[in-house]
Amino acid sequence: MSDILDPQTTAEAAPELAEAQQEATGTVPQVDAAEPAAPEAPAEPAGPTFLDLGLDARVLAAVEELGYTRPSPIQEATIPLLLDGRDVVGLAQTGTGKTGAFALPALSRLAETTDVNGRADTPQVLVLAPTRELALQVADAFDSYAKHLDDVSVLAVYGGSPYGPQLAGLRRGAQVVVGTPGRVIDHLERGSLDLSDLQTLVLDEADEMLRMGFAEEVDRILASTPDTKQTALFSATMPPAIRRISAQYLNAPEEVAVARQSTTSATIRQRYLQVGHQWKFEALSRILETEEHDGVIAFVRTRAGTEELAQKLTRAGFKAVAISGDIAQKQREKTVEDLKAGRVDILVATDVAARGLDVERISLVVNYDIPQDAESYVHRIGRTGRAGRQGDAVLFMTPRERFLLKQIERTTRQQVEEMAVPSVADVNAARKRRFADGITRALERASEEELTVFGEIVAAYVDEHQAEPSRVAAALGMMAQGGRPLLAREQEIPSGGGRDRKDRDGGREGGRDGGRERGTSDGRGSRGPAREPAAGNATYWIAVGHQDRVRPGNIVGALANEVGLPASAIGAIDLRGNHSLVELPADLTSAQLEAAANAEINGRRLGLRKDTGRPTRAERDGEHRGGFRKDRGERGGFRGDRDGGQRGGFRKDRDDRGDRGGFRKDRDDRGSREDRGGFRKDRDDRGFRGDRGGRPGGRKPRWGAQERSDRGARR
Template sequence: MGNFKDYQLNPDIINAIHDMGFEEPSPIQEACIPTILEGVDVVGQAQTGTGKTAAFGIPVAERVTSQPKIQALILTPTRELAIQVSGELKKIAKYKRIKTLPIYGGQQIGHQIRALKQGVQVVIGTPGRILDHIRRKTLRLQDVKLAVLDEADEMLDMGFVDDIEQILKEVNKDRQTLLFSATMPPEIKKLTHRYMDKPKWISISHNEVVAPLIDQFYYKVLEKNKLESLCRILDQQDIELGIIFCRTKRGVDELSEALQTRGYMTDALHGDLSQAQRDKVMNAFRDGELEFLIATDVAARGIDVENVSHVINYDIPQDPESYVHRIGRTGRAGRKGLALTLVTPREMTHLRSIEQKFKHPLEAKDLPSLEEVTERQQSLWKKQIIELLDKNEDLSVFSEVIDELVQHYPADKVATAALKLAFNDSLPSKDAQYNFGETGASKGMVRFFMNVGRNVNMNPKTLLEEVSDLVGISPKVIGRIDIFEKFTFVEVPEDVAPFVYEALRHSRIHGARVVLEPAKPRERDTSRSSRQAGRSNHNRRSEENRKSNERGKRQYSRPNHKG
């Protein structure tokens, strides 16, 4: 690892870096700073939270002079990121006479025009508002010698590609262009070919960035118990600030309301909020007035809050790239972070694709038990009561009530009842359970009926792999498998039966739609098996099918079809 002094920077920049507490450059800074200072175009691939703002900010501050003209333009996807980048550049250039100005929508344009007229050297802004100023001729870019596209993939995801191209056409042609992005989709590569001059590509691998700072785990949860599972996790973890991601705006609102009802300090952040509402929510989050920010992917882009300790994927992200963006909101500025993902049985395949993409397997964790959560809650209650007693606050308003009650009831009973009133809502509730009833399975197992069999080329190996992949369990725990012409029976352990049920009941095997039902007891298989198969396939039952299935059962029901 090098040292910032090795880059022969202006002493004013070195002093500012020292004031910021930077001791040595991060991998992306070490790779980019000397290359950018050479004057060549650079494409940097590194995710959020790796120090890439300083990777381009230090060279920008080094090369920009105090002349009253715009010499650097930095494009960001969101106003939050524009403000953050501007703040970082002010720190880096605080001993140089350089003015930076963030420009974004939601702020009065007249204020921005007046600031531009006073003279600035570096403009940081969102594409829409930058383009607005260009059209008004209040922003002239003919003297720009450094153009930076920060979080380029996010700008493309938000539909800014046309705006970016129009802006780059207005920028001085004799410029150095820098592009930073966590991922490199084809659209980004097209931009580099069209608007950059033989760029040098610098990539910091996923494992170098994420593994040391962010611990990643997943919890396997049932869809019907998802909210309860989340609350157990929240109650077990020591969370400073947390961001919880949902897939839709409606999901964000519903989860935020559900958590508020349960006593958690949360608020929602999504695209339907006005800028004033967004600012209010973000300020409350930064100031610690909220425990959790519930957000969609788009709304959370550009958020850079250093003390976010947890990122929780309530809904698994749509693609591997979104997963990287989400977890990059924690583990920032050298801090440790924790990324937790809730995965339903039907989402296991999607989780595996994320793991495969980044070659980083996530470790499975068991949900906290009722007993574990209750024990932690009791510890917190005791702590709160002790803190209140130690403060010697005036509690006389409650004394009369207590004095009257203890005349009729034991003091310990009164205290217990008071605790129940105060903390009952924070107690974990039991999960809603599936009741499969008697299925004719071996002890400790549940037996399921499936409406497909040898007619879709089903065999024990296929079924074992399907159940194992979809549910995330070892094939060794699967019990007896009986495969017939048009239906199948399979036994699985009771503790994973709900996951098997949710994963397989609407899946497909070899293209055939699977309908899964709890099996009937074995002594009634002979009379009901063909009826179950007929119902599941929605075919009219016939005596011929019944006889065929009965013959199939006598011929193929063998104990050795076993996992």
């Protein structure tokens, strides 16, 4: 696993740091004849080689076969201490080679005791990692370094995979176990993991483990290990909780710190986009359509957010899939393979789900939701621009999040440049170019026989109808489009200089999130009329609303599938009590109007028609509820949409709260607490009303919040 040891390939978020270390230490494998590493005999001493550190000869042989001769700074400082049996606290950021710093001495000490005492039947080395992705990565590194140690086997234990193979591996006698805290606790409770003879314990990314809420599990595991063990703790930061663990469980530890350097790669172009929340998806779609890119990762905060954005992208014609921490490992592996093979172009991911992900074709990272802190930003954009490849990173921010940009720039020591949203003209130019490229590809792929057949058909048509060939070709192009508009409608995205609707509503998603999903107040109803539709659009009334448990995505799907409307043609959606208002093109054909009127959602006809601005008597009386005056609130006049108990959108259908942004969305699909974002963390601090949406006082800034999002990797 060269990407563990070598800073160039391990720097999850710091490739240029790796380059600086390579210049300083000469750790680059000699694999590129075109760009050989610097000579190992510079004018001044280059520092020790791995040969000088006292590693076991068999471990050293594996390291040399991987192409490395000189350790990184954290390895140079830490390996001798661990070989000497000392406890160590290593402070180093991701990408500094810290896995090699603990794996190489741990294996060397294990080899020495195995030579004397024979093969052990119980684990001698235990490494705790915060996520299954990191656990697999570390286990792979141990396997690589232990290739010449015949009596050492390595086993990864983590949630999301069957217990059977893990239990079998433990029964066979795994000497090195790498696991996530939750699954390690499970095995301890089952009695399948025996730590009584443990020789070495490593906590990798300890601060990340505690941030994810594993403090109790870490305490339980440490308390289950013998006092005679050696302990190594590696962390990027040293918060009080880490110092407590160090003082309580480590024996006079030696502290090793590696100075921070620039944390992002010079090969990554970093840009930011300031746009109101309701325009984010439209802006993202334009970027994806107009800029050249290969693979893409779009980061959001929550599991529900990954699914929602992936569905929107798919409806818009992109090959996108969601990935979060609670998906099964097999599904995750298949998704990554699909991304590598080009069957998927866009991966919508949470931070934890993308840990350890290294796919060469990723050329663009989109921070669709702003990260919770600068370190997360560094981790995110480190998915691109690797090994000298060029990459792009785009950060979306709303006006109220602009102050966070300065924190990112201070942390990365690089300026993030502002970018403009591509115009509709840019989008249409790109679409025309792709259409023309499609003609070229079709001509290249077609056989002469096929070209002859279709050419004769077209020629005969031209002769028979005295038609212009260019107009016939245009008609064929329209056929190829399948009735979908080729060109996008003109739509201006505000510059985002002021506070957007989401900010005015105290954090609720008042906008339509890309021109599709919009609630007038909090997604549950409205006291007043709908806003003016965009140019070329009109507002339409449909006979389904909140009481039918309908969400904006259901409406988009029905209109796209039953009517054939492209997702880009569907504008704002205003969910109300027993009906909804939808913004659609004003020039719908009679066939499209009929199809939309007869389309169904959850067994109810949409009954689509143009909105007149005043409810009919049937609507006022709750036409599809049944019963006289059951819907007393829908009385018309100035009282508006006070249907039943809704009364301004505060209480009705609380289990179906519609589109309220990232805070309580998809309440019916809450699942476990593992992947529900950081916005519920402050639930115990209910005295502060500003973070609950729509109440006076605004919201607490979320920067630095210890989000518990995406804890699917826990067990």
